Amino acid sequence: MSSVLHPRLAPRRSTARASTWWGKAWVRAIEEAAYAESDLVASRTLARGGHVGQISTEPGRFVASVEDRRGLWTVAGGIPVLEDAAVSALVETVAAESGRVAALLAGELPFTLVEHAEEAGVELLPYGGELSSTCTCDHWTDPCTHALAVLQQLTWLVEADPFVLLQLRGLPRDELLGRLHARTEPVEDADVDLDAAVEAALYAARLLGDAEPLG
Structure with a gap:
């Protein structure tokens, strides 16, 4: 199982707390998972203060x-x-429109x-009850402030790169791109097949310096 050290x-x-619509959805899940507002406040202080190590x-x-x-x-x-x-x-949902890649x-x-x-039955963004955690501290709440701080910083990682969310959900970047490459049917309403679309997207990403695999 591949892992990524950010x-x-x-x-x-x-x-x-978040600047994108999906980041705000992630934050809502954190807030749903928290036991008290005071825990959220303390966790934000830890996260913003740089007290979280590499994730x-x-x-x-x-x-x-x-x-x-x-x-x-x-x-x-x-x-x-x-x-x-x-x-x-x-x-299949990603492949349905070439621009999504x-x-x-x-x-x-x-x-x-x-x-x-979601219409296909796939819940990509989590809700509070799906966020589980353990911590070596002796705090009695779950999640504790330390776990919430990590989740707060995960918001920033997911906002900067949605592939982090896909990886957490079980579809790493390389696997997604590999499965898209393996498809033989043309993209719906497109003049080029999916392989060409993915290659073009990868080339554009390399030009932007954003082509390093995330695992």
Whole structure:
């Protein structure tokens, strides 16, 4: 199972919780999962202060360390991966419009992609009850402030690269692009086949310096 170790995120002065529509949806899930508003406030302070270490992500799981005045703690969390049928449906949804591949590679998550995926029975964005976590601290709430801090920083990672969300859901970038390449049918309403569309998107991403695989 491939994992990705993301660079440590620098402290942020901005108090904005999210800047994209999908980031705001992720934040809503965090808020649904939290036990109290005070936990959310403390977690935002930790996240913005740069107290979260490098976050490792893989299908269904994320891990990171968090430091506060009491010590250094290890957080392990999870999000349910999609079943095989749902993964196939998601691939079909991405393939339905050639521009969706280019959008993902450019760091955008098209609203229509998520909307059409939901119509196909695929819930891509999580809700609060799907966010699980454990922490080495002795806090009695679940998720604790340390886990919430990691989730807050995951918001920024997911906003910058929607492939992080897809990987957590069980469809890493390389697998998605590989399955798109393997398709032989032309994209609906397109003059070029899907292979050509994916190649063009990859080429454009390389020109933008955004072609490094995420695992």
